Amino acid sequence: MLDNLSLFVQYPPLAADVILNGLLIGSIFALAAYGMALVWGVLNIVNVVQGELVVLGGYVTFLAVQAGLPPLLGLPLSAAVMFCLGWLIYRAVIFRVVDKDIFISILATFGLSILFQQLANALFGSDVRTVDAGLGSLHLLDGTVTLSHVKLLAFVLALGAGGALWLFLRHARLGQAIRATAQNPRAARILGIDTNRVYAMTYALNGALCGAAGSLAVMAWTIHPYVGLPYTVRSFMVVVVAGVGNVAGVVAAGLGLGALENVAGFVFGVEFQIAFVFALMVVILVWRNAMAARKRSYLE
């Protein structure tokens, strides 16, 4: 373990490679986390099925490439298909739990997560899947730092989507309706906003973001039916750290998490990378609670 860490000091370009690749993978986490922040902020639901939407988005691209489409076309296709699936999920299940106890919405989305995970396993098999985007790689520092162009694309797209989302929420009619509903659904209804439609569009938009993230994940990395929950937890962590209404914070936290996870995977070994993700979340929650308790004790 410490040997791996000392490698970084002896040979800094290796550290640069691990950290930069992690940062770029982190942009995929940021994309999925925008969606989670949106659903959390507007519907007040922690969407446990988030990761499965990412994985299903990945399968859409995988199947499209199998059918002979160019990989890059898979990206908008995944987003479009997952937009529709998100809308369907809202109409079938989510609208029934929007104003219920948080426990019910967590458990219902958790049930959906198991459902989609097992459906993916039954339909597509448990093999690890990946798609070669055929875009080549960027080599820096005499080839010690290798960044695939797909990861760079993911990075640009995550930044672009963050900016577009910010503009959309601020200036578009629907974006304003979404923000109004998030602030006070009752007042929004009185002012003539169809909040049910706003909820449906928010959830569908979340699906599209997850679909894009999944498409990038299958091109830049791998997917299989059981990686959904780690994506859910990553998005959750990013939103907890960044706060619900903070687009720039989500980008920063997502990239940071990607880098941290890649370094941890390198230092502790890849077999502990998932354990690291989940343990990190527990630590963040405990730390956050301890900070809140300190603030509370000032009031006493």
Add this chain to the structure above:
Amino acid sequence: MSRITDWHIMGALALAGIAGPLLLPGLATQIAFLWLMVVFALTWDMLGGRMGYNSFGNIVFFGIGCYAAAVVQRDAGLPYFEGLALGLLVGAAAAVLAAIVFGAAMLGIRGHYFAIGTLGLGIAAGEIAAGWDYVGAGSGMALPLYPGELGSRELFFCYSLFALAGVCFLVFRWLYGTRFGLALNAIRDDHDKADAMGLRTTPIKIFAWSLSAFFLAISGGLAANMIGFIDPRDVAFAGATFGVWMVLMAILGGKGTLWGPVLGAFVFHITQELFWTYLLGWQRVALGLLIVVIVVFFPQGIMGWWAARRARAVS
């Protein structure tokens, strides 16, 4: 007029528990799993139903019980039953210790955050066990062979788990009638007011989780020996099966009621045995669907539905 009381039901269940495996020896393993499910549902309900802390990570204590028993039985060099007894004790102690440590850190977290945090705890534990060579890493651990004659093994574990479920039920039933039970409900109904009333909420919460952990760890040691093999993700820290079933059974029966978890465990286990025969390969898909349907359409559970019906009949 003779009214059916708790004692009648408990007597009938005790009779069934003692006579069932003798009359139906072929079903002894299934009956043993039924008692295991009862322990799962009861221990989950103490936090989820009574105290309002919805834990998705109680499977951690079951897994600790599994691994502690397996390691003690492997390394202590004792004969089978002595090794098993020591393993159960060590497992229970380790799980209670873990509950105190995790509880002190995590039981201050509320709502969404506690639910997802405990979910992370359960999965992290499974992943760590799957990478740790001392406990067999990803290939898991095999338990020593039961020394008794053929057929006595199933009966032994069936009766042990029955006794465990019975003790767990009686202890919980007694506790829910004391001030401690009222304190749990107070924490669930309004945590801040419970604090303001001067309840020492943190020690109460930690004690409740430790008690759940104690029973879960013993059930883990017994279940590991009954199955004969532990896999880190599919037996010991099986969040996707055992871990979810705990929650589902308690809700199905009616969380926060005395008989709800027991009833939920019976209904779920029997239904699930049917799934196994008819839905080959699709059980887990059906499980996901079942959770969604129960949670969305039937959140009060069977006991809640029964109480509402009775209330309507009275008025």
